[in-house]
Amino acid sequence: MATALVVGAGIAGLATALRLSRSTWEVVMLDHGTHPNPVPLKGPDLHAAKRLAALPYPLHYETRHSKVTALHPDRFGVTVAFNDHDDEWFDIVVCAQPCCEAERLPGLRLESWSRDHVALLYRAVRDTGIPLCAAELLADAFDIHLDDHDAFAWWETTLKPHTVRRAFTRVR
Template identity: 85%
Template sequence: MATALVVGAGVSGLATALRLTRSTWDVVVLDNGAHHDPVVITGPDRHAARRLAALPHDLHHETRRSRVTALRPDRFGVTVAFNDHDDEWFDVVVCAQPCCEAERLPGLRLETWSRDHVALLYRAVRDTGLPLSAAELLADAFDIHTDDRAAFAWWETTLKPHSIRRAFTRVR
């Protein structure tokens, strides 16, 4: 069974965890316990919220209050170092909020949202303003593609037009 670490228990992090567990992933969610402001759900996110809640499904995940101190990708996944227990290996790490050194992964350019088994979901949400749609599409990508590089490429290609459109509408 595939394993995922979701860093951040805000709306996009929990939506990603919910969607991945529906696809039989084992999910660990890290929650720093910070207060999350309410998120306005409109447009495509409203439709995503309906789809995410369409089929009742328990969110089976482990919630931890640990902090990520390092990410070490290899050919097959990511070894994650924590502040309070031993390192663990995951198939995929989803950063729903900024986490440790994820931004400094080799080859990660400013315009990309993923690299080496790590998805920077918070960056996609910031660029598009679509937390639920971005989360749902990320999990959909893993249902469509067995290889995470192909999944990340599909996710970015599908979601990127929304960031361009949003930037264009702000300028007007």
């Protein structure tokens, strides 16, 4: 079974974890909260989850409150270092919020949202403004493509037309 680490328990991270778990991925979700219980669904996240028909879907993923300290991609996946326990290996890592300077991975281009088994979902959400669609398309990519490089390429190509062009104004 393929394993995924999703960093960030906001709406994009939650949607990604739900969608991947529906496709038989084993998902670990990280939240920086300090409470020992799973992150409660409330407010906009609860409403979005209901619209996605996620509830009462049985959520088969583990929620942790660790912090990622480093990502070490290799040919087959990513070894993730944590602040409070031993390193673990995952097939993919989805950063639904910034984690451990993931953008500084070797070869990650500024215009890229993915590289070396790592998806920078928070950047795609920032650039498109559509968190649920970005999360859903990312999981769709793994249903369509067996190779994660192909999946990431399809995800970026499919989502790029929705990139919002931001105008910068100079403040005097």
